[in-house]
Amino acid sequence: MRPKRGGFKLTDKILVEDSRCEGPELADHEKVELAPGFSGAGIHCGIKRKRKDLGLIYSEDECSAAGIYTQNKICSASVHVTRDHLTNGRGRALIIASGVANTGTGEQGMKDAKEMARLTSKETGVPENDVLVASTGVIGVRLPMEKLRAGIPRLCRQKAPAGAYDFAHAVRTTDTFIKHAALRFNIGGKVITLAGIAKGSGMVHPNMATILAFITTDLAINSQMLHKALRDSAADTYNMISIDGETSTNDMALIMANGRAGNRRITSPDEDYDTLCYSLGLLNKKLSKLIVRDGEGATKLLEVTVEGAATDEDARIAARAVAKSTLVKTAMFGEDANWGRILCVLGYSGAQVVEDTLDIYVKSSKGRIQVVESGIDAMVDYRSACNLLTDEEVLIDINMNIGEGRATAYGCDLSYDYVRINGDLRSNRR
Amino acid sequence: MRPKRGGFKLTDKILVEDSRCEGPELADHEKVELAPGFSGAGIHCGIKRKRKDLGLIYSEDECSAAGIYTQNKICSASVHVTRDHLTNGRGRALIIASGVANTGTGEQGMKDAKEMARLTSKETGVPENDVLVASTGVIGVRLPMEKLRAGIPRLCRQKAPAGAYDFAHAVRTTDTFIKHAALRFNIGGKVITLAGIAKGSGMVHPNMATILAFITTDLAINSQMLHKALRDSAADTYNMISIDGETSTNDMALIMANGRAGNRRITSPDEDYDTLCYSLGLLNKKLSKLIVRDGEGATKLLEVTVEGAATDEDARIAARAVAKSTLVKTAMFGEDANWGRILCVLGYSGAQVVEDTLDIYVKSSKGRIQVVESGIDAMVDYRSACNLLTDEEVLIDINMNIGEGRATAYGCDLSYDYVRINGDLRSNRR
Numbered sequence: 001m002r003p004k005r006g007g008f009k010l011t012d013k014i015l016v017e018d019s020r021c022e023g024p025e026l027a028d029h030e031k032v033e034l035a036p037g038f039s040g041a042g043i044h045c046g047i048k049r050k051r052k053d054l055g056l057i058y059s060e061d062e063c064s065a066a067g068i069y070t071q072n073k074i075c076s077a078s079v080h081v082t083r084d085h086l087t088n089g090r091g092r093a094l095i096i097a098s099g100v101a102n103t104g105t106g107e108q109g110m111k112d113a114k115e116m117a118r119l120t121s122k123e124t125g126v127p128e129n130d131v132l133v134a135s136t137g138v139i140g141v142r143l144p145m146e147k148l149r150a151g152i153p154r155l156c157r158q159k160a161p162a163g164a165y166d167f168a169h170a171v172r173t174t175d176t177f178i179k180h181a182a183l184r185f186n187i188g189g190k191v192i193t194l195a196g197i198a199k200g201s202g203m204v205h206p207n208m209a210t211i212l213a214f215i216t217t218d219l220a221i222n223s224q225m226l227h228k229a230l231r232d233s234a235a236d237t238y239n240m241i242s243i244d245g246e247t248s249t250n251d252m253a254l255i256m257a258n259g260r261a262g263n264r265r266i267t268s269p270d271e272d273y274d275t276l277c278y279s280l281g282l283l284n285k286k287l288s289k290l291i292v293r294d295g296e297g298a299t300k301l302l303e304v305t306v307e308g309a310a311t312d313e314d315a316r317i318a319a320r321a322v323a324k325s326t327l328v329k330t331a332m333f334g335e336d337a338n339w340g341r342i343l344c345v346l347g348y349s350g351a352q353v354v355e356d357t358l359d360i361y362v363k364s365s366k367g368r369i370q371v372v373e374s375g376i377d378a379m380v381d382y383r384s385a386c387n388l389l390t391d392e393e394v395l396i397d398i399n400m401n402i403g404e405g406r407a408t409a410y411g412c413d414l415s416y417d418y419v420r421i422n423g424d425l426r427s428n429r430r
Numbered sequence: 431m432r433p434k435r436g437g438f439k440l441t442d443k444i445l446v447e448d449s450r451c452e453g454p455e456l457a458d459h460e461k462v463e464l465a466p467g468f469s470g471a472g473i474h475c476g477i478k479r480k481r482k483d484l485g486l487i488y489s490e491d492e493c494s495a496a497g498i499y500t501q502n503k504i505c506s507a508s509v510h511v512t513r514d515h516l517t518n519g520r521g522r523a524l525i526i527a528s529g530v531a532n533t534g535t536g537e538q539g540m541k542d543a544k545e546m547a548r549l550t551s552k553e554t555g556v557p558e559n560d561v562l563v564a565s566t567g568v569i570g571v572r573l574p575m576e577k578l579r580a581g582i583p584r585l586c587r588q589k590a591p592a593g594a595y596d597f598a599h600a601v602r603t604t605d606t607f608i609k610h611a612a613l614r615f616n617i618g619g620k621v622i623t624l625a626g627i628a629k630g631s632g633m634v635h636p637n638m639a640t641i642l643a644f645i646t647t648d649l650a651i652n653s654q655m656l657h658k659a660l661r662d663s664a665a666d667t668y669n670m671i672s673i674d675g676e677t678s679t680n681d682m683a684l685i686m687a688n689g690r691a692g693n694r695r696i697t698s699p700d701e702d703y704d705t706l707c708y709s710l711g712l713l714n715k716k717l718s719k720l721i722v723r724d725g726e727g728a729t730k731l732l733e734v735t736v737e738g739a740a741t742d743e744d745a746r747i748a749a750r751a752v753a754k755s756t757l758v759k760t761a762m763f764g765e766d767a768n769w770g771r772i773l774c775v776l777g778y779s780g781a782q783v784v785e786d787t788l789d790i791y792v793k794s795s796k797g798r799i800q801v802v803e804s805g806i807d808a809m810v811d812y813r814s815a816c817n818l819l820t821d822e823e824v825l826i827d828i829n830m831n832i833g834e835g836r837a838t839a840y841g842c843d844l845s846y847d848y849v850r851i852n853g854d855l856r857s858n859r860r
Binding site: 070071072073074075101103104105106138139140141246247248249325326327330333339340341343344345346347348353355356372374375376377414415416418419420 | 505757845
């Protein structure tokens with residue numbers, strides 16, 4: 001399944017350039033970008049067997065920075081260190097190791113994550129406290145620090161504005177393609193760039209479908225407003241995607257803003273801030289959809305929209321429950337318009353549901369068919385409804401008809417390959 | 431995977447006879463039982479293509495009766511009717527149709543469920559209000575009432591004490607074996623029988639892993655205490671099993687007590703009541719384990735015990751989360767002692783967790799190995815830990831070391847066959 005070209009809805013007022021967001025066959029150096037003033041790098045240092053496993057983002061200027069993190073109570077040492085370093089609202093470099101999660105590694109893991117920051121600080125001149133740290137990979141294994149001690153200086157020497165492509169490769173585990181998007185928008189006549197690189201599911205020695213997203217921008221903004229914008233946009237994007245219903249120990253989304261665009265610095269929720277939120281929402285939605293498209297074993301992208309819910313929060317709960325239900329996901333894999341399963345999930349989701357006002361539609365590029373009307377069989381031709389599901393992108397639209405709440409969740413189907421990737425490790429044990 | 435013979439721990443004081451609980455090869459007429467004074471029947475009436483699809487339990491005497499039901503807000507018409515009929519605490523007959531859930535069928539579904547009760551009342555002489563109704567199967571399809579109108583009279587004519595075997599077959603959908611257990615215990619010198627028949631996961635045209643359990647006993651007890659005993663025992667049994675994390679629209683567990691044993695009627699939480707609770711707990715645990723053993727595509731039974739949690743409720747939350755995690759389930763299928771996934775699930779379960787006090791063990795008939803000590807790798811030979819998982823029954827023991835809470839959850843692995851059964855319907859669409 002390959003992502004398609006482009007796709008942002010452009011609002012002339014604020015978006016002056018479409019995103020560049022491509023599949024594997026299109027991802028070349030020019031297309032992956034960081035905002036002006038940022039450099040990137042990615043190398044192989046030996047955590048993985050062959051592929052790039054160490055990445056850097058570096059800003060020439062001081063940046064406002066913000067992060068959001070996994071809600072898992074057990075989390076990686078890198079999450080602890082980054083959260084700590086971001087309490088001052090600044091971050092000028094990001095170092096990431098992929099292949100090892102540095103989770104379940106106790107005191108030693110904390111020492112190792114701090115050493116990653118210290119080594120990066122030494123090589124780049126960025127204060128240790130302004131170095132953010134990320135990691136993704138196998139839980140319970142220590143970082144091979146001797147390899148990092150040799151790798152980080154080499155990595156830092158290679159940093160360059162064109163290094164975004166190498167960085168995007170370095171954050172991959174078994175992602176089958178790199179995930180990036182960028183867009184430009186206009187604030188007070190200044191053109192602002194938002195550029196994001198993300199990592200989704202899949203590990204060679206699989207553990208977690210970790211979500212990582214790193215966003216750079218040349219916007220001028222304080223860290224409080226940057227944090228609020230990131231957090232709010234995540235509610236409709238990163239928090240609405242599910243591959244297998246598991247919450248990783250290593251998830252994080254980070255944003256760094258260096259202010260180079262020269263706009264009037266955003267310090268309150270004004271119109272400029274709204275423009276940022278809208279744009280960041282588009283960028284994060286794009287990255288989120290790329291992540292679920294590349295879900296382990298996924299053959300289909302599943303987009304579930306709930307309208308007419310009692311509240312937006314109820315709509316979110318219901319949409320997420322449908323997108324992550326194993327029975328819905330296997331039905332989508334089987335291209336079976338088994339709406340009874342959707343009905344059932346809505347019932348146990350926890351959202352307010354009135355059975356006899358429920359309408360359900362299935363949709364794809366091939367058309368749209370109502371399968372449930374007022375809680376019961378809409379008496380359409382079942383085979384036609386199944387036929388819609390043979391598409392690579394399948395939509396389930398639910399109208400609860402009880403309120404104004406609305407939300408969309410994204411997921412993927414559950415295939416034999418998910419079980420193979422996550423279960424059949426007999427030949428692949430450490 | 432075949433269940434093994436017997437297996438209740440006997441406490442001399444109260445249990446005078448072990449359960450009869452067998453796999454498919456052992457299930458013959460004599461081994462499936464109802465309590466004295468009850469009759470059963472099961473026939474094929476045409477809902478399914480060939481197999482039995484209509485079942486009856488009938489009591490010669492009036493019974494105290496109680497039920498617990500799915501928490502799904504969308505539930506079968508049969509759940510609505512049975513809940514309504516049980517408000518008076520009485521139930522003397524149970525009629526079940528398998529193959530069609532009678533869910534998502536609106537007003538007509540309610541009429542059909544009520545007609546099932548009325549037809550059964552007419553044939554058995556049991557007041558309509560004392561007839562309980564159950565169903566399981568495809569959601570969104572109407573019951574073929576003309577077949578039931580012909581079938582129910584025929585079914586009722588066949589009722590007999592030896593009809594338990596036929597009833598047990600009639601409640602199956604794609605269960606690969608019938609699930610039953612019985613035991614006897616002693617109250618004030620009277621021998622009491624508890625006999626249960628259950629239905630687990632799997633549908634020919636699959637929808638839900640519906641759990642149904644029907645228990646008969648000759649105990650004398652009022653319906654309030656019977657309900658309390660059933661509800662309390664479910665907390666540690668039916669509510670602690672997961673096949674795919676989905677809550678069916680049709681789940682119910684019903685118990686009928688006819689008082690024939692002649693014990694002093696239980697009307698308060700005295701010592702006799704405690705004896706009942708202990709025995710009912712054993713019976714329901716047995717039936718619960720049979721249900722997960724026969725989970726769709728399951729190759730292994732997974733038993734997760736959490737000790738040392740802050741509270742029992744926390745232990746339940748944590749144990750259930752591990753037992754239903756798709757990443758843990760696929761690891762078990764792959765016989766991979768990937769304890770990082772267990773750590774991760776504990777972190778997001780919602781239970782209170784202190785990372786550096788966590789101990790985790792894997793266990794099977796082949797031994798027991800500690801894989802996590804104080805939150806980090808216990809540094810055992812990984813291959814040996816994986817080797818334990820090649821057994822058909824795998825146990826994960828977790829000690830949180832922060833309190834006294836304790837609970838056990840039961841699940842199964844996630845195999846290719848689960849995806850096949852639930853996904854690959856191309857050849858099987860209606």
